[in-house]
Amino acid sequence: MTMSTQKHNGIISPEVLLQQLRWRYAVKKFDVTRKIPADIWHALEKTLVLSPSSFGLQPWKFIVVQDPALRERLLPVSWKQSQIVDASHLVAFAHKKDMNAHDVERYVKHTAKVREIPAESLEGYKQLMLGFVGRAGKGFDINDWAARQLYIALGNFLTASAVLGIDTCPIEGIDPKQYDEILGLDKQGYHVVFVAAAGYRSKEDASAAHPKVRYAHEDVVEYR
C-alpha cells in the first residue's frame, strides 16, 4: 500500500474527511436556538451554485425559505416533519421544467461571455446539447434528467456541510406540487423535488447516538 506520507494537494486529510462523513447523519431534531452564521451559510449557497451538472447546464434553482410563516405553511405538506420549521435554514431544490433549445442558447451565450470567446466557437458543443434536449419526449424524460442533477447538488451540499461542521437533513417526504404552489415556482416553470434542512443537531436528538448503518465495504464496493 503506497502511503501518501508526503504532503498532498488536499486541504483535509482522508482521516478527517471520513470523521466528518461519519459524524454526519440525517438530523431528526434540530436545535431551534442555533443559527448558522451568515458567512458559513453564504459559503453553502455558493456550494450550491458551484454544483456540477450534466453539460454544465445547471437546470435548477435553490429556494432558501426564510419566512417563518412560510415554513409553517410547508409543515403540513411535509408530513409534519419538525425539521422544516426547527432548522436554522431550509432549502428547496427545484429543477426547470422541460429544458429545451432556449436553455441551451442561454447557456452558450453565458459561457461565451464568461470565457470571453465568440459564441460561434462553441458551435460543436451547442449542437451536442441541442441534440440532447431534442430527444426530450422521444423515450427520454428530460424532467427526470433534470431531477437527477438536483441530487448531485444535494450530495455536494450534504458533504460540504459536513466538512464545515454543519448538520443537515435531506427530506424527500414532501408534497412537491404543494411546494411549487406555496413557493410560487409553478408560475416560474420550476418544480421542487426535495428539500434539505441545515443547522445544528439538538442535544435531545437520540438518533444522533445511533451507530451509522451501512452495508459492509465488500458488499458495496467491487473490483474488476
Add this chain to the structure above:
Amino acid sequence: MTMSTQKHNGIISPEVLLQQLRWRYAVKKFDVTRKIPADIWHALEKTLVLSPSSFGLQPWKFIVVQDPALRERLLPVSWKQSQIVDASHLVAFAHKKDMNAHDVERYVKHTAKVREIPAESLEGYKQLMLGFVGRAGKGFDINDWAARQLYIALGNFLTASAVLGIDTCPIEGIDPKQYDEILGLDKQGYHVVFVAAAGYRSKEDASAAHPKVRYAHEDVVEYR
C-alpha cells in the same frame, strides 16, 4: 451579517472549501503517470460507502475498474473519452434493479444487527419502507428512484475528492447496457447509470484554465 469569528465545529474554513470547489472541474485529460495513493483512494471508497440514501436503503454498488484491458474494452462504449483509460481510477455507479420487499427485509435485519436492537423495534419503519417499495410499477418507477440515489453518491464523491485535492470527471455519456454486460452486472441484477474517473489533471488539459461557467448567484438562489 453575523460573522463566525469564533472557532466553529467545521474542519475547513468556508473560504478553503470554496477554493477547492472552484479548483474542481470536469477533467478532460488526466496525467497517465500519476496514481492516487492507496490510502487516499481507500478513503474515497469509504466516502462512497458512507453516502446518504433515501431511507438509508443504499440501493447500489460501486465498481472500481482496475484491469487496464477491461478499461480498454469500456472505451468504445464510452464515446472513446480518454478519461476512461487515462485516469488513475475509474468507478462505475450501479443501482440494484427492482428494489423490493426482500431488500427492505435485508436492510432491517442489518440495521438491527448494527444497532444491537431487536428487528421488531423497527416494525414501523419497516412498514413505511414496504409501503414505499410496494408502490413500484404503480405510477412509480423504483429504478428511477434508485438511479437518483446514485447521483447523491456522485455529488458526495466529487466534493470529497475536491477537498482531498483529487481531480475527477463524471461521465454520463456511456452505453449503460454494454457496461452491465462487460462488468458482469446484468447477472447480478444491477445496472450502471454513469461512471466517474479520478486522478490528477494533465498539464496539457487546456480546459483546466477556463473560467468556471456558472449562472449568477442571484439567478440560481432565491429567497422566500
